[in-house]
Amino acid sequence: MYQIVAKKSLNPTVTQMEILAPFVAKKAKAGQFVILRVDEDGERIPLTVAGYDREKGTVTIIFQIVGGTTKRLNEKNAGEYIPDFVGPLGKPTHLEGLKKVCVVGGGVGCAIALPVAKALCEQGAEVTSIVGFRSKDLVILEEEFKNCSSRFCMMTDDGSYGRAGNVCVPLKEMLENGERFDEVITIGPLIMMKFVCLTTKEYGVKTIASMNPIMIDGTGMCGGCRLTVGGKMKFACVDGPEFDGHEIDFDEAMSRSRTYADFETRERETACNLFKKEVE
Amino acid sequence: MAKFNMSPLKNPMPTQDPAVRNGNFNEVALGYSAETAIEEAKRCIACKNRPCVSACPVNIQIPEFIAKVAEGDFEGAYQIIAQDSSLPAVCGRVCPQETQCEGKCTRGIKAGCEAVGIGRLERFVADWHNENNPVQPIPAPSNGHKVAVVGSGPAGLTCAGDLAKMGYEVTVFEALHVAGGVLVYGIPEFRLPKAIVQKEVENLKALGVKIETNMVIGRVLTIEELKEEYGFDAVFIGSGAGLPKFMNIPGESLKGVYSANEFLTRSNLMKAYRVDSRTPIQRGKCVAVVGGGNVAMDAARTAKRLGAEVHIVYRRGEEELPARKEEIEHAKEEGIIFDLLTNPTRILATEVTDPRDPRYGWVAGIECIRMQLGEADESGRRSPVAVAGSEFVLPVDCVIMSLGTSPNPLLKDTTPALETLRRGEIAVDEVGKTSIEGVYCGGDAATGAATVIKAMGAGKVAAKAIDEYIRGKEE
Numbered sequence: 001m002y003q004i005v006a007k008k009s010l011n012p013t014v015t016q017m018e019i020l021a022p023f024v025a026k027k028a029k030a031g032q033f034v035i036l037r038v039d040e041d042g043e044r045i046p047l048t049v050a051g052y053d054r055e056k057g058t059v060t061i062i063f064q065i066v067g068g069t070t071k072r073l074n075e076k077n078a079g080e081y082i083p084d085f086v087g088p089l090g091k092p093t094h095l096e097g098l099k100k101v102c103v104v105g106g107g108v109g110c111a112i113a114l115p116v117a118k119a120l121c122e123q124g125a126e127v128t129s130i131v132g133f134r135s136k137d138l139v140i141l142e143e144e145f146k147n148c149s150s151r152f153c154m155m156t157d158d159g160s161y162g163r164a165g166n167v168c169v170p171l172k173e174m175l176e177n178g179e180r181f182d183e184v185i186t187i188g189p190l191i192m193m194k195f196v197c198l199t200t201k202e203y204g205v206k207t208i209a210s211m212n213p214i215m216i217d218g219t220g221m222c223g224g225c226r227l228t229v230g231g232k233m234k235f236a237c238v239d240g241p242e243f244d245g246h247e248i249d250f251d252e253a254m255s256r257s258r259t260y261a262d263f264e265t266r267e268r269e270t271a272c273n274l275f276k277k278e279v280e
Numbered sequence: 281m282a283k284f285n286m287s288p289l290k291n292p293m294p295t296q297d298p299a300v301r302n303g304n305f306n307e308v309a310l311g312y313s314a315e316t317a318i319e320e321a322k323r324c325i326a327c328k329n330r331p332c333v334s335a336c337p338v339n340i341q342i343p344e345f346i347a348k349v350a351e352g353d354f355e356g357a358y359q360i361i362a363q364d365s366s367l368p369a370v371c372g373r374v375c376p377q378e379t380q381c382e383g384k385c386t387r388g389i390k391a392g393c394e395a396v397g398i399g400r401l402e403r404f405v406a407d408w409h410n411e412n413n414p415v416q417p418i419p420a421p422s423n424g425h426k427v428a429v430v431g432s433g434p435a436g437l438t439c440a441g442d443l444a445k446m447g448y449e450v451t452v453f454e455a456l457h458v459a460g461g462v463l464v465y466g467i468p469e470f471r472l473p474k475a476i477v478q479k480e481v482e483n484l485k486a487l488g489v490k491i492e493t494n495m496v497i498g499r500v501l502t503i504e505e506l507k508e509e510y511g512f513d514a515v516f517i518g519s520g521a522g523l524p525k526f527m528n529i530p531g532e533s534l535k536g537v538y539s540a541n542e543f544l545t546r547s548n549l550m551k552a553y554r555v556d557s558r559t560p561i562q563r564g565k566c567v568a569v570v571g572g573g574n575v576a577m578d579a580a581r582t583a584k585r586l587g588a589e590v591h592i593v594y595r596r597g598e599e600e601l602p603a604r605k606e607e608i609e610h611a612k613e614e615g616i617i618f619d620l621l622t623n624p625t626r627i628l629a630t631e632v633t634d635p636r637d638p639r640y641g642w643v644a645g646i647e648c649i650r651m652q653l654g655e656a657d658e659s660g661r662r663s664p665v666a667v668a669g670s671e672f673v674l675p676v677d678c679v680i681m682s683l684g685t686s687p688n689p690l691l692k693d694t695t696p697a698l699e700t701l702r703r704g705e706i707a708v709d710e711v712g713k714t715s716i717e718g719v720y721c722g723g724d725a726a727t728g729a730a731t732v733i734k735a736m737g738a739g740k741v742a743a744k745a746i747d748e749y750i751r752g753k754e755e
Contacts, residue, residue: 023500037457043550043559044457068558084457086494216550216559219455219496220688221465221522222542228533233526238690252533255641259535262638263560 002036002085005058007078010140013065014108015074016050022057024087030115031093031210031242034059035218037084038072045069046215048112048187048241049088059087062111062140067264089218090241093185093208095119102128102174102181103149104167104196106188107138112210113187114141114148121148128181129153130170132192136161167192168199175203183208186245190254197245209245211236214259228252285322288390290397298613302584305469305553308610309373312397314354317404321349323387324396331384332398337737338438340364342381342398349401358409361402366441366484367434367736369410369476370463372403375733376604410479419488423447425750428512430497430691433461434732435723436518437484438739439746444487446747451512453495456549461520462724463732465549466541468578470585474548498694503719513753514718514746517706518739519691521724525683527570531627532681536562536643540571540579540682547582564588564678568646570624571682572596577607579680580616590616591674595623595651595664621651621664625671627679645673687725703728712742713749720746 006018024034033048051060065074076082093116101120105113110131120127129149133139135158146152153170154162163170171184186196187210200207215225218237225236230247234240294310295301301308312320324346332342341360348357361368375381377399382388388395427443429436432454440450458464460477485491497503497519506512524539526532543561546552550559567583569576572594584590592611594601597620601608612618628645635641650670653662687704699707699715705728712720722738724730 023495027500041551041558084494086455086457086496086500088499089496216542216545217456217465217522219522219690221524222545223524223526223539224542226526226533233528233532238688249533251635252641255635256533256535258638258641259562260560 001081001083003081004076004078005056007076010062010111011138013138014062014111014140015065016060016062016111017073018053018056018058018060019082019085020057021059021085021087024085025052025054025057025059028052028059028088029092030095030119032088032090033212033218033241034061034085034087035089035215036061036073036082036086038069038076038082040083042072042083043069044084044216044218046089046212046218046237048210048212049115050111051115059085062108064108086218090237091239093119093210093242095123095125098123098125098182100126100180100182102130102171102184104130104132104171104184104186104188105145106132106167106186106192107134108140109188109192109210110141110145113185114144116185116187117145118148126150128174130155130167132156132167132188133161134158166195168195171196172199175200175205181205184245186210190250190257193245194250194254197248197250201246207245208242209248211241211243211248211253213253213257283322284325285319287323288393290323290394290400291316291320293397293400298610298615301470302581302614305585307473308470311407312400312404314352314404314408317349317354317401318352320397320401321346324350325387327386329386331386332381335380335384337380337733338364338740340381340402345405346396346398346401349405354405354408355413357405358413361405364740365736366438367480368402369406370434370472370480371733371736372399372401372406373472373476374467374731375399376731378605380733410476416486417483419486420445420447422449422488425449425513426451426511427746427750428453428506428510428515429518430503430515431455431461431518431520431723431725432459432481432491433463433518433520433723433735435520435725435735435739435742436461436516437480438736439516439518439722439743440489441484441487442740442743443746444484444489446743448747448750449488449490451490451492453497453501454491454493455496457493458549459491459493461518465545466575466578468544468548468582469553470581471578496690498690503691503695503698503716507718513750514720516712516739516742516746517691517714517719517721517725518723518735519688519725520735521685521687521729523686523688523704524681525685526681527624527683529624529626531629531643534627534629534643535641536564536678537627538562538678538680540569540575540680541685543579543680544575544582547586553582553586561586562678564676566676567591567678567680568593568624568674568676569680569682570594571684572601572603573682573684574603574607575684576680576682577603577611577616579682581611581614583678583680584614584616588678591676592616592618592620593622593624593646593648593674594618594620596661597621597653600653600661619648619674621653622648623651623664623666624648624679628673643677643679645675646679647671647673685724685729687728691725710741711745712738713745718749
């Protein structure tokens with residue numbers, strides 16, 4: 001059993017938890033992920049590591065309440081336990097030698113982009129952070145990003161905070177103005193990463209995208225997380241989760257991510273109906 | 281009363297009616313009654329040369345345990361089996377006895393005669409013990425040495441059990457959330473009920489074996505750390521062959537295409553076959569399972585139970601099907617359609633072009649080509665050759681690729697000193713010694729995908745070698 005030692009709501013749909021998992025905390029690195037189960041008959045869901053404290057033995061996860069499992073996880077409070085928490089899985093982000101990097105995060109993906117930005121900052125790299133959200137009330141981790149970025153750019157789709165527009169707007173401006181990054185690292189919704197990669201491809205800037213496909217075991221066994229990268233089949237869990245964004249078949253990844261859309265809708269509705277009953 | 285029962289045929293195994301069982305996940309074979317077991321045991325003539333024992337990968341003292349069954353001393357029979365096998369209830373169910381013990385049985389040599397039902401008797405004895413004699417085994421006194429076992433499948437559990445009986449403090453590290461490896465994620469409930477695996481694991485725990493789940497060795501701890509930091513005198517790797525293969529034909533990334541591993545893991549490990557499961561699985565209307573091995577039969581029979589019309593698509597003929605005869609028979613009885621001498625060329629998608637349409641990107645069919653058998657290849661099997669122009673489309677909404685698996689590269693990648701062979705198998709000598717001192721390996725991780733009992737045999741051999749290694753170091 002793994003104890004939830006802290007819980008914080010970052011916005012109405014995004015929650016941060018610190019989980020006591022000393023073995024995982026000892027080894028975790030930016031870019032890696034964990035798989036957890038919320039209850040004994042629960043499904044296994046992958047979540048990217050949002051932070052860790054090696055001394056306290058805790059791993060931070062940040063998740064959006066999107067389906068039945070994340071909803072049940074969000075119902076747990078500090079002091080309670082979850083039965084399974086396994087990791088660190090996947091390969092860590094390659095940060096060695098990077099001096100000037102643009103980190104582009106979208107929505108809850110910012111939670112995963114943050115440890116990357118932090119690690120880069122700690123190794124003395126010049127970090128530009130571009131973060132995007134649908135609207136002001138969904139903004140998370142603004143201060144944390146500012147603290148590790150030499151340049152920070154806040155975008156909202158509806159213009160309710162920062163600049164109006166998507167993350168590609170400032171990115172394109174910078175590249176157009178002759179800004180040269182060693183690398184762009186993007187983490188967020190598939191559709192956002194697809195357009196970030198299309199933007200940087202025009203300027204020939206190496207771009208890494210962090211993928212979070214459907215998977216079960218996270219150790220290479222199920223093949224459910226397969227992606228096409230550079231025309232070859234890759235397993236996100238063991239070959240990734242980060243890949244060269246210019247080589248990823250995003251359209252296929254988006255299609256595959258909706259495999260269980262029907263099931264998830266039903267799960268969510270069941271969970272919501274149960275919730276309704278409880279308040280009645 | 282005659283001493284032996286000279287009936288030429290085995291007592292038949294009672295089974296669930298095929299038309300009923302293909303709609304449920306309860307066990308297919310129901311097991312012998314005590315009377316039938318005694319009857320069957322009397323068929324063994326206790327021949328002198330005991331070919332069954334040498335044909336058993338773990339050398340169970342078969343005539344001895346059968347003699348006890350014939351006497352009605354079932355617990356006595358169990359104790360004899362338990363000396364050599366840590367998982368009798370499992371082996372009695374999933375061993376390919378026809379190519380091992382029973383394949384060599386003196387009673388089965390003559391035409392028209394069947395071997396003694398050794399597997400059925402083993403199963404009976406193990407089930408009888410588990411039901412009637414819940415005596416906890418007594419842990420052996422510790423000899424002060426620690427051994428780590430990586431993976432809790434048949435190889436790991438056997439190695440752990442044998443070492444624990446010798447007094448070693450054994451910790452098994454399992455990557456998934458439950459112990460059992462392929463016994464829980466791969467083999468379906470209707471062939472091997474998970475309660476039985478659980479019981480065997482509990483027996484090992486009673487022997488003092490510690491089981492740590494959610495530990496992916498290579499990531500969370502390395503082999504080197506186990507030895508250097510955590511004080512394990514030796515490590516046994518039984519990480520299996522879990523990496524699924526695909527055909528590299530167009531359409532394999534469409535929605536509705538599974539590896540057999542994923543399909544079976546969803547159903548078996550995550551219980552997706554239950555309507556209240558929180559893990560989804562596609563319940564296809566028409567499913568093509570590509571491949572002809574035991575795993576393909578398991579996937580096909582699972583898909584059938586989930587309500588589909590199921591086709592086995594296999595590029596060679598009936599004779600060449602690598603699955604056990606019994607599994608093929610069971611599959612046929614349950615209504616699985618066999619499309620033999622047939623090879624997929626591509627998987628077709630629905631014609632929907634708008635990605636926002638929920639029907640976009642799903643499987644709509646599998647294009648196959650007819651095959652004929654040519655010359656025998658180096659494995660002795662006749663290799664199939666495509667018949668030009670014979671392509672046709674099988675309209676299916678789900679495809680399950682069951683083409684075999686290869687060893688997981690995770691340990692190799694994180695343990696540079698660990699030598700591996702061409703297909704990623706960990707290089708070992710005849711007792712399972714790897715290229716690293718004190719590190720042993722056995723089962724599918726060393727051989728590539730094989731059987732439960734071969735993995736158990738390797739675990740047993742390695743346990744002996746590990747004991748000798750540790751005792752040798754002390755001297």
